[in-house]
Amino acid sequence: MRHSLPLAPQFYVTAPQPCPYLDGRSERKLFTALQGEGAEKLNNALSRQGFRRSQNVLYRPSCSDCMACLSARIRVADFSPSRTQRRVLKRNSDLKRTATSPWATEEQFALFRRYLDHRHADGGMADMDIFEFAAMIEETPIKSRVIEYRETAATPETAHSLVAVCLTDVLDDGLSMVYSFYDPDRIDDSLGTYLILDHVEIARRAGLPYVYLGYWVPGSRKMGYKANFSGLEIFKNSSWQDLGDPEEHSGETHPLSVDPIAEQVARIALPDTRS
Template sequence: MRHTLPLAPQFYVTAPQPCPYLDGRMERKLFTALQGDTAETLNDALSKQGFRRSQNVLYRPSCADCTACLSARIRVADFKPSRSQRRCMKRNADLVRSANSPWATEEQFALFRRYLDSRHADGGMADMDIFEFAAMIEETPIRSRVVEYQDAAGTLKGVCLTDVLDDGVSMVYSFYEPDEAFRSFGTYIILDHVEIARAAGLPYVYLGYWVPGSQKMGYKAGFDALEVYHGGAWQDLGDPADYEGETHPLSVDPIAEQVARISLPDTMRTKG
């Protein structure tokens, strides 16, 4: 007998684990599966509501006593690079960009390992092997690209796994050569994605989560025309100090209320 999956996505919550961004706090995620013919439609809809993709899963922080993590995106039409960002673009003018199908290579993995060992040796991805890396790159049910950056000698300097949404590009994960800090590869890859979105006529570049109080995520506040998803709507970042209260436990809504407020595409809504 054939069994069909329910049309409306099912949402689940992970068990608490130590937060990778704020010391002394525990993180929890609300997540749902991406599968079937509706994967792209669901990814587009939930990305607009603060969700992020990891392989075939969409997730959003849903911690018990903290709402600090805020999805961030750059408004392409209004973005103007700062003086230091313009210098970064000039320093990396020699790089050649190529956008490829999501396929993992040994050269990518070698760069990925150097990046992790230098920047995130104690992070949650530190023990990833080449098979797990390949799964991160290749297991995508939606339109994704591996954007590579090579220097004039053909040496791979940076990589970004990028999803193409109906309203922008989403930088799922990027890594780069850690031994050339003066290049500011991480900043350059974001700046170049603004140009990618602009050339494609897409209004946004999704950067992932900005976390006030976290040094790891603080750099995102340095980009112009930045919006964050806060209180169920996108708004200009404004003064980062205004978000310090988001770690207060009374700022958290119950899981059932969070799920009830998620807006699903019309084709996925449960019919009564």
């Protein structure tokens, strides 16, 4: 009888590029393809080890001398909104949430372009066209949802207008907020914070223990807001731990702070995708 072993994922490393979070540094990513019948299990397993999904790729920062990027997630059972966050919930209570299949629309793209032009005009997505946007939304081999938020208590001209969108993956242990964008004219409504708060509520109702937020970066003003959520934990030194005092986590570089790529890959726990 002939036996064959399942093909293990192959891991690769990107070339260094300017870091989008910390000035004067370069970033490098460890990544693997997300495809085939085992995609769901692989995504679940690697998400628990600090990886993130982008279309059909799973990646994790693997910079040569920096470990500042730390995957962050909220423990739903331990989360309690602050006074400021309760005000954010009240301020946006007129929004109606709708979860749909991952399908891109022109209305979404128009909001996405406005968001980029006002918030990230010099970012890596600044030149994305509608076809690239559609690929970001629709190219997913796992269970994903597009969650839209619309105005319900506004003037006749703005009623039911699209205010915010979040591309969300449904993992076996939580929700992963892959990418979100919102109306830049509503800056006082703290929509980015509201989307996280609402995802905590969605996860709570679904009985899912975590909401994955992407990366928290000490010293980065762009990522500082994530430390404001109670029940936050980070993936550091190969395990999840309470964030604790954000000031205790350093983003300093050191030439010996990062293990060689081969050692990093060897420590990745892969799921059994044969069943």
